[in-house]
């Protein structure tokens with residue numbers, strides 16, 4: 001990895017607008033602050049036209065979707081496109097219900113996304129591939145995630161991130177696998193939601209370099225988790241939850257370059 005967009009985040013302090021779920025909103029806001037970005041969480045329809053004018057990226061997360069929120073997402077997404085700020089989609093639990101599937105289809109049709117980030121179950125659902133999803137959790141499946149990432153990236157003309165034990169990043173031309181992380185990640189809620197927001201922060205400072213911005217975002221984030229988990233026992237979910245914030249704040253680019261386990265496929 002040759003980029004150092006982490007330093008750019010700390011210098012530029014991008015403002016990230018999040019329309020997100022009620023489970024993770026506070027954690028995502030703290031995670032963005034730890035990284036060096038600034039969060040604003042809002043889904044009031046009255047301000048969806050105005051916020052993209054003052055923000056550097058928008059992150060749309062459907063985790064606890066309501067009909068009212070859908071209108072806000074469409075309004076903010078279209079305004080973000082007009083202002084040319086990157087928009088990230090997190091299709092939380094999209095395979096779980098018809099409502100989620102219908103809304104994600106509509107968001108993908110009406111908004112131009114810079115990146116889509118989900119777990120294997122969510123991304124397999126978007127690609128109509130076989131997977132046993134389990135609510136918002138990843139479940140089980142055998143589908144080829146490299147192929148799914150590549151297909152979705154070409155279909156939606158954007159960068160695609162499939163997170164998991166191995167993260168897959170593709171823009172439809174380049175594809176990479178990242179083997180950093182810790183088994184503690186899936187033990188806390190919101191770790192994927194925060195990763196989507198972190199992708200938003202990296203894209204905010206490198207909007208023309210989506211693939212490398214997402215690659216550095218996922219690598220940095222997984223390494224922060226790895227370092228946070230190092231002194232912990234597998235049961236220390238709560239310690240990991242807070243240690244991840246500490247390590248996002250302490251992370252520097254030399255650590256990322258030293259610890260990154262990336263293969264270009």
Ligand SMILES: Nc1ncnc2c1ncn2[C@@H]1O[C@H](COP(=O)(O)OP(=O)(O)OP(=O)(O)O)[C@@H](O)[C@H]1O
Nearest residue numbers: 119163164165181182183185189190191192193222
């Ligand atoms: N088994 C694992 N080993 C190592 N790292 C993992 C593992 N599972 C997930 N991760 C890491 O966890 C982070 C979050 O990804 P994950 O796929 O778990 O998100 P998610 O399922 O959308 O989470 P949530 O919906 O709770 O926010 C990523 O950085 C990913 O690399």
Ligand SMILES: Cc1ncsc1CCO
Nearest residue numbers: 021023063064092136190
């Ligand atoms: C647990 C949960 N339920 C809806 S959103 C969410 C946060 C993790 O995606």
Ligand SMILES: [Mg+2]
Nearest residue numbers: 092119192193
């Ligand atoms: Mg998720």
